[in-house]
Amino acid sequence: MPDLEKIRDEIDSIDGQIQKLFERRMNLTGEVAEYKIATGKPVFDQDRENKKLECISESASSDFNAKGICEILRQTMSISRIRQYQMLAEHEDDLFSGYIQLEHLPVQEAQVIYQGLEGAYASEAAKKFFGKCVNTAHVGTWEEAIQIVSKKQADYAVLPIENSTAGIVQDIYDLILEYPVYIVGEQILPIEHELLGLPGADISDVRTVFSHPQALAQCKEYLKEHPDWEQRKLLNTAVAARKVADDKDIRQAAIASHSAGELFGLQRLEEKRLSTEKNSTRFIIISNQKYIVKNAEKISICFELPHKSGSLYHALSNLIYNDLNMTKIESRPIRDRNFEYRFFLDFEGNLSEPEVKNALIGIQNEADELYILGNY
Incomplete structure (x- = not known):
């Protein structure tokens, strides 16, 4: 019978060699990043990666090993890109231009819009977020509220975006991309119907x-x-x-x-509860200004990816390798592109933090489009 301990010793030796080779590869990745930064070349070279995987696959000793080594190399190349994005982030500032850092949102004499009538849950959320004396006005639809804020005819709008029982408010996700507005706050309101x-x-x-x-x-x-x-x-x-x-x-x-x-x-008319005991709705506060209050700890983004296998995985890897916690992800269909989707994602962090900047630069380079919806 084979000696299990000797086999394991040999595996440990091979794993040690893999570690040393991986670290050597990462050092070379740094040199590649310096070259690309100096020359303006993009980090992601899809053609080179495809050719490399094809070559490795053809030279493998079996189909099983071909699939295995290709998967290892995909992961390694993804990690290499993330390292290059981290270095690129040190030279990239355009992604965060125009944001206004504040101690508190300017609310004195602010006009706040919501959909519905006085007595609506959005009205209650507005008062809870801004205070009972806030100057509010109501409109008939969510889109009207967003339009008014985008045209600077009001300072803020309060919009429901998800409920703990019924899920997301799909229309809000679609509408906030159509107008130049930004999420600057949120209010979670217990709902007692x-x-x-x-x-x-x-x-x-x-x-x-x-x-x-x-x-x-x-x-x-x-x-x-x-x-x-x-x-x-x-x-x-x-x-x-x-x-x-x-x-x-x-x-x-x-x-x-x-x-x-x-x-x-x-x-x-009814004494018992109509919905679950922990029924709550999350409202977002939108503005026409890119406000970020001190100690903002949540970031909302939207991105579109190439329609191919692994694209979402590689984009999200930028959060993993920067130790960022994703709190929500939703997909919405892209108009006029059958069965293609854009992704809305929330994660913990502040745009001033290096790891956040690294991750966003990485996602931007992996995605076809990236929108930062707000940091609040």
């Missing part, structure tokens, strides 16, 4: 329930208990509460906030 009806109405009277599609989705388990109720979608939970108040029909109810019920003179 109530079933609201006219004074004197009873839950047994209800035939139609109005609310925003997200609110209906967040209460879907409760609504399953009432399959005979018709569910009607409106632009906003507060709009739903106002409709019930205006129509004066005891067969109608709204799913909305307690404050919306008080504002429109409605009563609570």
